[in-house]
Amino acid sequence: MYPAAFDYVAPKTKEEVLDILAERGSEVKILAGGQSLIPMMKLRFATPGTLVDINGLPDLDAIESSNGYMRIQALARHNDIVNSDVVSSENTLIASTAPWVADPLVRNRGTLCGSIAHHDPEGDWASVMLALDAEVVAESREGGERVVPIQDFLVDMFATSLQPSELLTEVRVPRYSRGGGNYQKLERKVGDYATVGVATHLELDDAGAISKAGIGLTSVYAHNLKVPEAEALLVGNQPSEGLFAEAAQVAKNACDPSSDVRGSAEYKRDVVRVFVERSLAASLAGPQG
Amino acid sequence: MEITVTINGTDHSADVEPRLLLVDFIRTTAGLTGTHIGCDTVSCGVCTVLVDGAPMKTCAMFAVQANGRSLTTVEGLKQNGELHxxxxxxxxxxxxxxxxxxxxxxxxxxxxxxxxxxxxxxxxxxxxxxxxxxxxxxxxxxxxxxxxxxxxxxxxxxxxx
Incomplete structure (x- = not known):
């Protein structure tokens, strides 16, 4: 299978990329890992006139902590996240998700930022970022840097609020001192989309009560789903099995999965309930719990 | 676009269309047919080669992306005539x-x-x-x-x- 013909450019600086986007952004797709984009081009679901390969840009692959955030830049691969000491010591939800994304070969190439920009409703990372209240940093020649809360960034399936003139340069999540997170994923085989995926993140105050809670669901709604009702139920309370079970029930009621080859809607709803309970318990079982 | 890809230590240069897939560059342009095409949709992994040492699926890369990179295919495994x-x-x-x-x-x-x-x-x-x-x-x-x-x-x- 071959994509429609396109112009290919591989700039060496971010400024060049922003110039191209400013001039003809609406016909441009940015190529980072390409593990979703290239197959979509081959299937002719995507037919960009110009492909801008950003893999030659310097200083855009960092995973680092600064100014209260952990930042993951546009060229950080999934496997860089798997192997990152910063991630494993600072964010247990991201650390537990990375090994479940796609397969080992795709993880050598695909990027987290690309996955967020692509916003496949069955992708794992968007649920994680919804649970973590992440921010997306977009840059353009005219507008400079724009910081977008993840909930405003993810508009609908395969749709984001990234403008044609903008380059997504990084996704960042707030650092936390006490707490942790966890990702649960049911998949038929490695590399398949999730049948159900559940991301949870909890932070605790000095008295041990839950001060912040995040829950994101994958593959059980038309898009990745944040569950604010379940998060609100958790905040202010001491963690307990009973509380987690209640939150799990709320998440089960909030999702709206479809019956398909991966399972019936009824089955998936129940997996959501079981996974939310498990994931919340595991969130506090990690090194930072 | 004129590109040069090093495959198993040998430079292969060609003028290619940007949409030429890397797997086809390897098989057709370089003539190294040990790298296979299976699903063609990034699922099966038979098109895997090492790109600067890391295994990647060449049905989801364009040949132009490998310009200046060093690949190892199955033909490059043997060393001094001996099996790897x-x-x-x-x-x-x-x-x-x-x-x-x-x-x-x-x-x-x-x-x-x-x-x-x-x-x-x-x-x-x-x-x-x-x-x-x-x-x-x-x-x-x-x-x-x-x-x-x-x-x-x-x-x-x-x-x-």
């Missing part, structure tokens, strides 16, 4: 049936044992989880990769003699 330890081990352990997935399995296996010469069953299965064998011969593939790892860590040159 991974090749010797696949032969010894009967790690192949139809052979279609074998080049990719050997490349992924060789990258694994370079990092971790003594992988557990679990570690091998994790490493090859992006590669499908539809003969379902995984047991001998896992054994072959472990045998090759043992050969490498013993300092043997792996020709099986």
């Amino acid at each position: 330890p991974i090749q010797a081990a696949f032969k010894e352990e009967h790690g192949l049936q139809c052979g279609f997935c074998t080049p990719a399995m050997m490349l992924v296996g060789s990258a694994l044992i370079e990092e971790n010469p003594n992988p557990t069953d679990e570690e091998v299965r994790w490493a090859i989880s992006g590669n499908k064998c539809r003969c379902t011969g995984y047991i001998n593939i896992v054994k072959a990769i472990q045998t090759a790892g043992a050969t490498v860590s013993a300092g043997d040159n792996g020709d099986g003699q």
Whole structure:
């Protein structure tokens, strides 16, 4: 299978990329890992006139902590996240998700930022970022840097609020001192989309009560789903099995999965309930719990 | 676009359309047909080669993206006319049936044992989880990769003699 013909450019600086986007952004797709984009081009679901390969840009692959955030830049691969000491010591939800994304070969190439920009409703990372209240940093020649809360960034399936003139340069999540997170994923085989995926993140105050809670669901709604009702139920309370079970029930009621080859809607709803309970318990079982 | 890709130590230059897939550059332009095409949708892994040492699926890369990079395909595994330890081990352990997935399995296996010469069953299965064998011969593939790892860590040159 071959994509429609396109112009290919591989700039060496971010400024060049922003110039191209400013001039003809609406016909441009940015190529980072390409593990979703290239197959979509081959299937002719995507037919960009110009492909801008950003893999030659310097200083855009960092995973680092600064100014209260952990930042993951546009060229950080999934496997860089798997192997990152910063991630494993600072964010247990991201650390537990990375090994479940796609397969080992795709993880050598695909990027987290690309996955967020692509916003496949069955992708794992968007649920994680919804649970973590992440921010997306977009840059353009005219507008400079724009910081977008993840909930405003993810508009609908395969749709984001990234403008044609903008380059997504990084996704960042707030650092936390006490707490942790966890990702649960049911998949038929490695590399398949999730049948159900559940991301949870909890932070605790000095008295041990839950001060912040995040829950994101994958593959059980038309898009990745944040569950604010379940998060609100958790905040202010001491963690307990009973509380987690209640939150799990709320998440089960909030999702709206479809019956398909991966399972019936009824089955998936129940997996959501079981996974939310498990994931919340595991969130506090990690090194930072 | 004029590109040069180093494959198994030899430079291959050509003027290519940007949409030429890397797997077709390897097979058609460079004439190295040991790299296979299976699903063509990033699922099966038979088109895997090492790109600067890391295994990647070449049906989801354009040839222009490999400009200036160094690839290793199955044809590049043998060293000084001798089988690479991974090749010797696949032969010894009967790690192949139809052979279609074998080049990719050997490349992924060789990258694994370079990092971790003594992988557990679990570690091998994790490493090859992006590669499908539809003969379902995984047991001998896992054994072959472990045998090759043992050969490498013993300092043997792996020709099986």
